[in-house]
Amino acid sequence: MKDxxxxxxxxxxxxxxxxxxxxxxxxxxxxxxPPRPDAASAQVQALQxxxxxxxxxxxxxxxxxxxADSLGARRSGSGVVIxxxxxxxxxxxxxxxxxxxxxVTQDDRTLPARQVAYDLATGFGLLRPLVPLRGIAPVPxxxxxxxxxxxxxxxxxxxxxxxxxGFTRLLAVRPFxxxxxxxxxxxxxxxxxxxxxxxxxxxxxxxxxxxxxSLFVLEAAEGNEQRVIPGNMFVPVELLRPVLEEMQATxxxxxxxxxxxxxxxxxxxxxxxxVRVDREGPALAAGLQPGDVVLEVDGIQVATLEAFYKQxxxxxxxxxxxxxxxxxxxxxxxxxxxxxxxxxxxxxxxxI
Numbered sequence: 287m288k289d290x291x292x293x294x295x296x297x298x299x300x301x302x303x304x305x306x307x308x309x310x311x312x313x314x315x316x317x318x319x320p321p322r323p324d325a326a327s328a329q330v331q332a333l334q335x336x337x338x339x340x341x342x343x344x345x346x347x348x349x350x351x352x353x354a355d356s357l358g359a360r361r362s363g364s365g366v367v368i369x370x371x372x373x374x375x376x377x378x379x380x381x382x383x384x385x386x387x388x389x390v391t392q393d394d395r396t397l398p399a400r401q402v403a404y405d406l407a408t409g410f411g412l413l414r415p416l417v418p419l420r421g422i423a424p425v426p427x428x429x430x431x432x433x434x435x436x437x438x439x440x441x442x443x444x445x446x447x448x449x450x451x452g453f454t455r456l457l458a459v460r461p462f463x464x465x466x467x468x469x470x471x472x473x474x475x476x477x478x479x480x481x482x483x484x485x486x487x488x489x490x491x492x493x494x495x496x497x498x499x500s501l502f503v504l505e506a507a508e509g510n511e512q513r514v515i516p517g518n519m520f521v522p523v524e525l526l527r528p529v530l531e532e533m534q535a536t537x538x539x540x541x542x543x544x545x546x547x548x549x550x551x552x553x554x555x556x557x558x559x560x561v562r563v564d565r566e567g568p569a570l571a572a573g574l575q576p577g578d579v580v581l582e583v584d585g586i587q588v589a590t591l592e593a594f595y596k597q598x599x600x601x602x603x604x605x606x607x608x609x610x611x612x613x614x615x616x617x618x619x620x621x622x623x624x625x626x627x628x629x630x631x632x633x634x635x636x637x638i
Contacts, residue, residue: 329491329492329493332492332493332494333440333489333493334493335423335425335493336425336440336442336487336489336493336494336495337442337449337451338392338422338423339366339367339368339422339423339424339425339487340364340365340366340392340442340443340444340449340487341364341365341366341367341374341389341390341391341392341444342362342363342364342365342389342390342444342445343361343362343363343364343365343374343376343380343387343388343389343390343413343444343485344360344361344362344387344388344390345360345361345362345363345380345381345384345386345387345388346359346360346361346384346385346386347359347360347361347382347383347384347385347633348383348384348385348633348634348635349385349633350633351382351383351632351633352383352564352565352566352567352631352633353379353382353383353632354383355564355565356550356562357379357382361380361484362484363376363377363380363444363482363484363485363486363499364376364442364443364444364482364484364485364486364487364499365389365413365444365485366425366442366487366495366498367419367422367423367424367425368424368425368427368495369424370424371414372414372415372418372419372422373402373412373413373414373424373534374389374399374412374413374414374415375410375411375412375487375495375498375523375526376410376411376412376413376484376485376498377409377410377411377484377485377498377499377500377521378404378405378406378408378409378410378411379409379411379484380411380484380485381401381404381411381413382404382632383632383633383634384401384635385635386398386635387399387400387401387413389413389415389419390444391419391422392444392448392449395417397415397416397417397419398415398416398417399413399414399415399416400413400414400416401413401537402414402533402534402537403533403534403536403537403538404537404538404629405529405533405538405539405542406468406538406541406542406544406546406628406629407529407538407539407541407542407544408470408521408525408526408529408539409468409470409500409521410498410521410525410526410533411485412533412534425487425489425493425494425495426493426494426495427494427495427523427524427526427527428489428490428492428494428495428496428523429524430459430472430474430496430497430522430524433456433459433490433496434456435455435456435457435458436455436456437455437456438453438454438455438491439453439454439455439456439476439488439489439490439491439496440452440453440454440488440489440490440491440493441453441454441476441480441483441486441487441488441489441499441518442486442487442489443480443482443483443486443499445482450482452480454476454477454478454479454480454488454517454518455476455477455478456474456475456476457475457476457477457515457517458475459472459473459474459475459522460472460473460475461473461592462519463553463590463591463592463595464501464591465550465551465552465561465591466550467546467547467549467551467595467598467628468595469591469592469595469596470521470525472522472524472525473500473519473520473521473522474488474496474497474519474520474521474522475503475505475517475518475519475520476488476517476518476520477515477516477517477518478516478517479502479503479516479517479518480499480518481502483499483500483501483502483518484499484500485498485499486498486499487499488520495523496520496522496523497520497521497522497523498520498521498523499518499519499520500518500519500520500521501518501519502516502517502518503516503517503518503519504516505517529541538629542628542629543603543604543627543629544598544599544601544604544627545598545599545601545603545604545605545606545608545625545626546567546568546604546625546626546627546628546631547567547568547569547574547598547608547623547625548563548564548566548567548568548569548570548626548631549562549563549564549567549569549574550562550563550564551580551591551594552591553589553590553591556589557579557580557581557589558579558580558588558589558590558591558594559577559578559579559580560574560575560576560577560578560579560580560612561576562576563575563576566631567626567631568623568624568625568626569623571623571624572621572622572623572624573621574610574612574621574623575614577614577615578612578613578614579612579613580594580610580611580612581611581612581613581618582610582611583597583598583608583609583610583611584597584608584609585609585611598625601625604625604626604627604628605624605625605626605627606624606625607622607623607624607625608622608623608624608625609621609622609623610622610623
């Protein structure tokens with residue numbers, strides 16, 4: 287076991303050295319002042335610590351979980367240790383309606399864990415192993431301010447065979463609207479894409495945590511260019527800083543208590559079109575169906591997902607009646623939907 291752990295540390299060390307060599311390819315402004323040997327050594331050590339904090343996650347959801355329709359009943363991804371007590375940060379959808387959660391460490395231990403928080407507003411999930419983690423230092427957070435498009439970054443993913451290191455570059459920092467009733471004002475877009483992105487931590491050159499992997503995307507990411515660039519979307523940890531204490535205390539944030547319709551939607555030709563309806567959500571009960579186009583929310587026109595969600599979330603309470611103007615085929619009609627608190631619809635493990 288010690289030999290395998292040592293081998294993994296050596297692989298991370300080699301990755302750190304390669305990372306430093308990669309810096310030679312960044313703009314001349316960076317290459318003009320190469321790091322001193324002692325600084326380079328400290329940088330490698332910081333990257334090693336970052337890699338050591340990455341774990342693999344295995345999740346099995348509760349029987350009958352509606353989230354299994356889109357996310358599967360068995361899920362795998364990554365997490366990263368952010369607290370001295372073993373608190374692990376990941377992407378929240380891995381934990382949705384979880385029955386069992388396992389943390390696989392780099393010294394081949396498989397530890398049972400419990401969910402600490404799932405936050406709709408940010409998309410983050412928190413968990414903590416039931417058995418203490420040994421010898422893993424939490425990673426420091428970093429700000430995205432000062433990052434420039436093209437900057438090289440490091441992605442580390444956990445698996446049963448250790449960690450895998452990938453290299454990517456920042457494309458943009460901009461707002462993001464997800465098809466699953468989700469919007470954040472700043473998201474990190476990188477390319478080339480990393481396949482095993484779910485919960486994968488994104489680090490800067492100092493081994494500091496920038497974000498958590500959420501999606502594979504095909505989007506233009508540079509200004510107004512319309513080129514399709516494959517990459518990943520990461521949720522920045524800056525969104526976690528102000529709500530971390532609240533998430534640990536309550537299991538979510540106040541911003542997550544908002545109306546939920548149970549829709550997956552997309553933007554098409556300047557309209558919001560429904561592409562999927564949750565089989566136990568309010569939208570299905572109201573008669574909405576895939577293909578419907580949402581024109582208005584409470585009489586206010588909406589043409590983008592961002593506008594749709596922000597108009598929906600203006601209500602102070604999650605349980606509220608919402609009037610949608612929708613186009614169903616050639617007919618335009620008003621549909622009243624009784625929105626719900628999403629967390630109240632999620633199945634919990636037996637005994638909870």
